[in-house]
Amino acid sequence: MPNQPKMVHTDCVVCGESFQTAAYNLKRGQGRYCSTACRYSNNRKEVNCYYCKKKFTKRTSRVALSKNHFCSQKCKYDAASDTKHPYSTGPAQKDGKHTYRARAMRLKEQKCVRCGFDEHIELLDVDHIDSDRNNNSIDNLQVLCVTCHAIKTRKPNIF
Numbered sequence: 569m570p571n572q573p574k575m576v577h578t579d580c581v582v583c584g585e586s587f588q589t590a591a592y593n594l595k596r597g598q599g600r601y602c603s604t605a606c607r608y609s610n611n612r613k614e615v616n617c618y619y620c621k622k623k624f625t626k627r628t629s630r631v632a633l634s635k636n637h638f639c640s641q642k643c644k645y646d647a648a649s650d651t652k653h654p655y656s657t658g659p660a661q662k663d664g665k666h667t668y669r670a671r672a673m674r675l676k677e678q679k680c681v682r683c684g685f686d687e688h689i690e691l692l693d694v695d696h697i698d699s700d701r702n703n704n705s706i707d708n709l710q711v712l713c714v715t716c717h718a719i720k721t722r723k724p725n726i727f
Contacts, residue, residue, distance in 0.1 A: 582606040618655060619647040668704040669694040675706055680713040682720075693717040 573590035580587060580602035593599030601607040612625040617639040624639045631637070636655060638644040647655040672694040679686035686692075695712045696703060699721075712720065 580606050582610050617643050619643040619650075619653065668709060671706060672709040672711060676709070676711050678711060680716055681710050682716040683713060685713040685716075695720060 573592060575588045576591050576594065577586055577588055578594065578599065579585065581600045583602065583606055585602045587602040589599035601610065611628055613628045613631050614623055614625050615631060615637045616623055618636040619638060620643050622639050624637075626637060638647065644655075647653045650656055673689075673692070678689055678692060680692065691714050693712050693714055695710050695717050697708050697710055700708070
């Protein structure tokens with residue numbers, strides 16, 4: 569019969585409950601918790617959500633990585649969208665630079681202004697006439713097919 573390890577009584581460092589563990593575990597620095605729940609709860613810290621102020625727990629290794637903690641992705645998105653919040657990255661774009669294609673396709677004829685291609689709308693691009701991507705006024709936008717857009721944008725150096 570194999571040797572049985574010497575068992576000792578010790579107290580859990582989290583909840584204080586008395587339990588038995590092998591003596592060699594204590595020598596190796598283990599055997600300090602009565603259960604895995606106590607073991608993992610000792611490695612967590614309570615923090616407040618940076619947006620909604622709700623309390624939640626997070627692993628201590630993660631707490632040190634950032635000063636802004638969010639209880640959910642929704643809170644993080646809401647904080648980034650809220651113009652009054654310090655975490656704000658600005659309001660969600662409803663109109664402006666992210667929708668210039670949709671506006672141009674809605675307000676202009678869905679047809680290439682150079683060659684007249686209109687068979688597949690998916691192959692139509694919206695081009696900035698003055699090549700300034702920040703100038704999204706409707707007067708600065710034109711509809712081009714992908715071929716005409718590539719020729720206009722890349723301007724091949726023939727000579």
